[in-house]
Amino acid sequence: MRSEWAVGALRRFLELTVTYVPSGPGFIGSVSNRGSSEELGAQAHVVEQILDRIPGFAGWRDGRPKPDKLWAGLREQTARGMAALERADELAANLGSDAPEMNAGPLHPWAWETGAVFWARGFPHQAVLQAALRINAETQAKLGVVQPGEAKLFQMAFSLDDPKADAPRLRLAPRDTSDTWKNLHQGAWALGEALYLGVRNVGMHNLPPPDGEEQVALEQLGAFSLLARWVDRATVKRP
Numbered sequence: 001m002r003s004e005w006a007v008g009a010l011r012r013f014l015e016l017t018v019t020y021v022p023s024g025p026g027f028i029g030s031v032s033n034r035g036s037s038e039e040l041g042a043q044a045h046v047v048e049q050i051l052d053r054i055p056g057f058a059g060w061r062d063g064r065p066k067p068d069k070l071w072a073g074l075r076e077q078t079a080r081g082m083a084a085l086e087r088a089d090e091l092a093a094n095l096g097s098d099a100p101e102m103n104a105g106p107l108h109p110w111a112w113e114t115g116a117v118f119w120a121r122g123f124p125h126q127a128v129l130q131a132a133l134r135i136n137a138e139t140q141a142k143l144g145v146v147q148p149g150e151a152k153l154f155q156m157a158f159s160l161d162d163p164k165a166d167a168p169r170l171r172l173a174p175r176d177t178s179d180t181w182k183n184l185h186q187g188a189w190a191l192g193e194a195l196y197l198g199v200r201n202v203g204m205h206n207l208p209p210p211d212g213e214e215q216v217a218l219e220q221l222g223a224f225s226l227l228a229r230w231v232d233r234a235t236v237k238r239p
Contacts, residue, residue, distance in 0.1 A: 001105070003085050006050045010082040013043045017075045033070060044074055051081045052120040055103070056214070059122040104221060108232065110134045111225035124217035131224045132200040139231050143168050150200060154192025154227075158185045163237045170234035188230050195223055 016035030033040060051060050060077050104112055104119070114134040115127030136150050139157060145168065147153040157170040160182060172184050199220050 001050070001053050003088075006054075007082055007085050009043070009046050009050060010078050010085070013040075013047045013078050014075060014082070016040055016043055017071045017078075019070055031070065040071060044071065047074065047078050047081075051077060053105070054081050054084050057081060057084055061120075062122055104218060107221055107225040108228035110138050110228040110232070111221050115221075119217075124214045128199065128217050128220045128224070131221055131228075132196065135224055135228050135231065136196070138228070139170075142231065142234075143170070143236060150196040151193045154189055154196070157231075157234075158189035158192070160185060163239050165239055169237045170231060171237050172230060172234050188227070188234075191223070191227050191230075195220075195227060199223075 016033060016039055018034045019031050020034065022030060022032055035043070051057055054060075057080075060081065104116075111131045111134070115130035118124070118126040118130060132150070136153065139153060140147055143157060145153075145156075145166070147156065156167050159167070159169060161167075161169075163169045170188075172188065173181055175181060
């Protein structure tokens with residue numbers, strides 16, 4: 001996200017939502033926004049998309065008061081979001097590590113697109129489960145198989161054995177006898193197995209962690225994204 005553009009859009013909404021008391025007959029005691037209802041509606045749509053994408057700000061909708069005719073609830077969240085963008089460097093330098101932050105936007109589409117709406121609504125755990133479903137479905141479609149066991153799907157796909165009629169393979173490099181070739185495919189197999197046994201299957205039967213849920217989910221999405229990239233770029237081998 002281009003921070004300079006986003007800050008400008010947020011600032012414009014704050015300008016439009018400034019309140020004043022109109023003068024003239026019929027306006028006694030009434031309060032209005034500077035912007036027209038059409039301007040405010042259009043700008044509010046842009047603002048909501050920006051707030052959804054500010055790192056660490058995904059739960060902003062939970063703290064938003066009910067809509068009101070003067071846009072006070074969204075105005076408050078807009079001011080907070082603008083501060084988060086404008087003062088991000090200052091906050092990081094004074095409150096935490098200067099280590100790079102992970103942005104979900106560039107993750108592989110299979111790992112992010114399906115679950116993005118859940119993340120935006122404050123359900124990162126569900127976003128991870130949606131990523132797992134999508135990658136499983138894309139892998140089966142690429143191989144042209146129906147494999148009910150998710151972990152077994154990746155065991156089969158990246159197996160070092162030659163392909164069979166009912167078990168095509170995914171190959172990340174031309175086959176040779178080197179340890180590198182073996183390690184590459186065993187690693188992909190192991191990653192898929194770990195994610196579906198340790199994240200997807202466990203996550204289906206357990207509540208998300210009470211602390212650090214968003215950070216844990218982001219790390220899990222990163223791992224699923226790597227698996228998705230391997231599957232996406234792999235070549236299908238059949239007998």
